[in-house]
Amino acid sequence: MVSEKMYGLGTKKSTIRTIFEFGRKRAAEIGEDNVYDFSIGNPNVPAPAAINKAICDVLQEMDSCAVHGYTVAPGDPVAREAIAKSINRRFGMNFSSKNLFMTSGAAAAITICFKALNEGDDEFIAFAPYFPEYGCFVDSVGGKLVVVPANTSDFQIQFDEFEKLISPKTKAVIVNSPNNPSGVVYSEKTIQRLAAILESKEKEYGHPIFIISDEPYRELVYGGIDVPYLPKYYKNTLVCYSWSKSLSLPGERIGYIAVPDEVTDFGCVYGAIAGAARILTHVNASSLFQRVVARCTDVPSDIAAYEENGNILYNGLVEAGFSCLKPQGAFYLFPKALEDDDYAFCEKAKKYDLLLVPGSDFGCPGYFRAAYCIKKETIERSLSAFKKLAEEYNK
Amino acid sequence: MVSEKMYGLGTKKSTIRTIFEFGRKRAAEIGEDNVYDFSIGNPNVPAPAAINKAICDVLQEMDSCAVHGYTVAPGDPVAREAIAKSINRRFGMNFSSKNLFMTSGAAAAITICFKALNEGDDEFIAFAPYFPEYGCFVDSVGGKLVVVPANTSDFQIQFDEFEKLISPKTKAVIVNSPNNPSGVVYSEKTIQRLAAILESKEKEYGHPIFIISDEPYRELVYGGIDVPYLPKYYKNTLVCYSWSKSLSLPGERIGYIAVPDEVTDFGCVYGAIAGAARILTHVNASSLFQRVVARCTDVPSDIAAYEENGNILYNGLVEAGFSCLKPQGAFYLFPKALEDDDYAFCEKAKKYDLLLVPGSDFGCPGYFRAAYCIKKETIERSLSAFKKLAEEYNK
Numbered sequence: 114m115v116s117e118k119m120y121g122l123g124t125k126k127s128t129i130r131t132i133f134e135f136g137r138k139r140a141a142e143i144g145e146d147n148v149y150d151f152s153i154g155n156p157n158v159p160a161p162a163a164i165n166k167a168i169c170d171v172l173q174e175m176d177s178c179a180v181h182g183y184t185v186a187p188g189d190p191v192a193r194e195a196i197a198k199s200i201n202r203r204f205g206m207n208f209s210s211k212n213l214f215m216t217s218g219a220a221a222a223i224t225i226c227f228k229a230l231n232e233g234d235d236e237f238i239a240f241a242p243y244f245p246e247y248g249c250f251v252d253s254v255g256g257k258l259v260v261v262p263a264n265t266s267d268f269q270i271q272f273d274e275f276e277k278l279i280s281p282k283t284k285a286v287i288v289n290s291p292n293n294p295s296g297v298v299y300s301e302k303t304i305q306r307l308a309a310i311l312e313s314k315e316k317e318y319g320h321p322i323f324i325i326s327d328e329p330y331r332e333l334v335y336g337g338i339d340v341p342y343l344p345k346y347y348k349n350t351l352v353c354y355s356w357s358k359s360l361s362l363p364g365e366r367i368g369y370i371a372v373p374d375e376v377t378d379f380g381c382v383y384g385a386i387a388g389a390a391r392i393l394t395h396v397n398a399s400s401l402f403q404r405v406v407a408r409c410t411d412v413p414s415d416i417a418a419y420e421e422n423g424n425i426l427y428n429g430l431v432e433a434g435f436s437c438l439k440p441q442g443a444f445y446l447f448p449k450a451l452e453d454d455d456y457a458f459c460e461k462a463k464k465y466d467l468l469l470v471p472g473s474d475f476g477c478p479g480y481f482r483a484a485y486c487i488k489k490e491t492i493e494r495s496l497s498a499f500k501k502l503a504e505e506y507n508k
Numbered sequence: 509m510v511s512e513k514m515y516g517l518g519t520k521k522s523t524i525r526t527i528f529e530f531g532r533k534r535a536a537e538i539g540e541d542n543v544y545d546f547s548i549g550n551p552n553v554p555a556p557a558a559i560n561k562a563i564c565d566v567l568q569e570m571d572s573c574a575v576h577g578y579t580v581a582p583g584d585p586v587a588r589e590a591i592a593k594s595i596n597r598r599f600g601m602n603f604s605s606k607n608l609f610m611t612s613g614a615a616a617a618i619t620i621c622f623k624a625l626n627e628g629d630d631e632f633i634a635f636a637p638y639f640p641e642y643g644c645f646v647d648s649v650g651g652k653l654v655v656v657p658a659n660t661s662d663f664q665i666q667f668d669e670f671e672k673l674i675s676p677k678t679k680a681v682i683v684n685s686p687n688n689p690s691g692v693v694y695s696e697k698t699i700q701r702l703a704a705i706l707e708s709k710e711k712e713y714g715h716p717i718f719i720i721s722d723e724p725y726r727e728l729v730y731g732g733i734d735v736p737y738l739p740k741y742y743k744n745t746l747v748c749y750s751w752s753k754s755l756s757l758p759g760e761r762i763g764y765i766a767v768p769d770e771v772t773d774f775g776c777v778y779g780a781i782a783g784a785a786r787i788l789t790h791v792n793a794s795s796l797f798q799r800v801v802a803r804c805t806d807v808p809s810d811i812a813a814y815e816e817n818g819n820i821l822y823n824g825l826v827e828a829g830f831s832c833l834k835p836q837g838a839f840y841l842f843p844k845a846l847e848d849d850d851y852a853f854c855e856k857a858k859k860y861d862l863l864l865v866p867g868s869d870f871g872c873p874g875y876f877r878a879a880y881c882i883k884k885e886t887i888e889r890s891l892s893a894f895k896k897l898a899e900e901y902n903k
Contacts (some may be wrong), residue, residue, distance in 0.1 A: 124775075
């Protein structure tokens with residue numbers, strides 16, 4: 114009577130959602146403060162004050178029909194121009210409004226790219242560990258997700274495996290740096306090597322291979338780490354950006370796709386993006402929030418709380434005997450589980466009211482994700498629970 | 509290199525868009541005031557003052573992470589409950605939050621329904637004249653749009669043709685009343701007859717047939733005409749609503765799907781809707797605007813300007829010799845063209861700087877659409893142009 118596939122997608126709970134709901138139930142039993150819920154990547158830092166000010170200013174300064182009316186499908190040209198200029202200032206690009214297509218957040222942006230590019234059963238490559246929704250989105254446009262196994266030494270790219278998996282059917286490669294779930298930033302060396310391989314494969318196959326750079330965590334980096342701007346290293350790059358994390362606006366669904374002039378057959382790619390946005394029924398990104406983010410392009414992300422949280426959790430985990438990379442970006446740590454079976458490990462952690470997500474969910478068994486976008490006090494109190502959990506394994 | 513279909517959808521201009529762009533060019537030549545642009549259905553009445561007040565109140569009263577954070581996919585339960593209560597007050601329903609699924613406007617709402625319901629090559633029936641984007645949306649989910657020819661006597665439904673076209677493959681029937689482009693409201697008699705036929709066909713075929721009620725124009729009705737609330741007449745009705753027109757918020761993309769308890773296998777339908785919204789990447793409808801519309805459920809639509817415009821245009825057209833139904837709802841008139849070829853007619857109209865959309869675009873040749881959501885003065889000045897156009901045909 115209905116599409117079985119849609120029913121499955123709408124009712125099958127993700128592991129993360131199941132853990133989160135367990136946490137809510139447990140909180141009702143033992144109190145909010147006694148549950149250490151590291152399951153959800155939802156910003157807990159308020160939006161900068163500049164956001165609400167910009168909303169009020171736009172409402173005061175602009176005519177109602179202009180603020181709340183349809184914009185053209187790619188987005189208000191004035192807003193796009195302002196955002197392009199900010200990108201140019203930061204990354205030395207030469208964008209103008211025509212290089213940007215405003216979207217309802219990054220999920221829409223990447224899926225619009227998948228839909229625009231997929232010609233049939235094209236392959237899209239993701240590097241484990243990766244955001245599990247990629248599989249669902251690629252499948253929905255009729256493409257195939259190919260996963261390169263994780264390089265667990267430093268969570269950069271495992272290039273040997275990548276070169277085995279790239280094929281004439283590869284339409285695009287998804288890069289997500291700073292990475293969810295590893296918290297790692299791909300180094301310039303990684304990006305240069307990736308670009309070199311792709312350029313050589315483009316020549317070999319005689320058609321473009323795109324990088325889809327999924328960048329919602331670009332601004333959330335710690336210790337002055339540089340996040341290479343991919344269009345500077347590889348011409349066929351589509352940048353998918355979102356203000357969800359940088360300005361704590363995930364519910365407002367506002368982001369963009371940047372299509373550099375250098376992309377092979379720019380008009381063709383931009384046109385297909387417009388078509389994909391249309392039939393995914395993204396008529397236009399929120400007309401109010403297009404104007405708001407355009408006024409807030411230079412508002413810095415409030416990363417101090419995340420950085421402090423990341424350090425407290427990292428130091429506590431290392432002290433408890435966990436093996437883990439230092440936090441570089443996003444708001445996740447991705448430590449090694451204390452047994453090979455990460456599901457079993459996360460089940461055991463629950464006994465200590467530690468809610469963690471198994472790495473298998475991100476295509477990387479034997480690890481777990483801890484989202485540290487939660488209260489500092491909760492993290493501090495959780496450390497003794499992590500210690501007890503580790504002691505159980507050391508018995 | 510890209511999907512040809514997406515490229516076509518993103519670059520092929522619609523007739524309406526082409527006419528609109530001609531109008532912009534012409535306005536640059538002869539001045540804005542001398543172009544009578546009836547091409548676009550874009551509200552020209554500002555949003556009620558209550559909207560901007562509600563935005564400011566929400567920002568002041570609510571915590572930033574709550575206002576701008578993700579809501580659950582179906583939408584904030586408190587907002588849904590408030591909207592459900594307002595529907596109950598107005599239409600005597602018994603909805604609660606669980607009956608509503610918030611969407612990014614009506615285009616998303618109807619396409620989510622198509623995608624949720626389509627099991628393969630299901631058929632979706634539309635009644636001409638109809639909104640041309642239906643064809644694109646149904647096609648995008650892999651279904652087939654079947655069009656019942658227009659009943660040009662009164663633009664109610666041509667039931668003989670409908671009964672010929674309904675088949676075991678019919679999954680749903682799209683009802684759009686008040687109608688774009690005819691401006692007609694389906695009478696209670698029409699709805700009752702439609703419901704009776706569908707009920708009998710459901711029995712005959714042994715499976716549900718849904719009504720997808722596309723209702724962005726529900727509040728825009730004139731002369732006290734009643735718009736029947738379809739779930740009261742037919743149980744398998746999904747109501748797709750939007751505040752785009754009623755509160756002049758088309759750019760904010762905010763609406764809902766209502767799924768009554770009585771729908772066959774409620775959980776199955778609601779679950780499939782959630783799945784379809786997910787893979788169309790509508791993560792959640794704007795979190796701010798969910799709260800804003802929930803506070804404005806009882807704010808009346810400002811229809812006075814539209815009503816006045818409709819009457820001026822209607823009287824002027826009749827006086828000039830056009831045959832046309834009185835405006836009932838929405839902001840469109842759909843008069844008979846003065847020759848059979850509505851494309852040729854609209855081309856001739858352009859000589860008088862009258863920008864009209866051919867009825868063929870809506871599956872109804874021999875007619876044209878005039879959108880009267882424009883300045884009253886423009887309509888008043890256009891009347892002599894309509895007269896001259898008619899005189900050309902009377903020579």
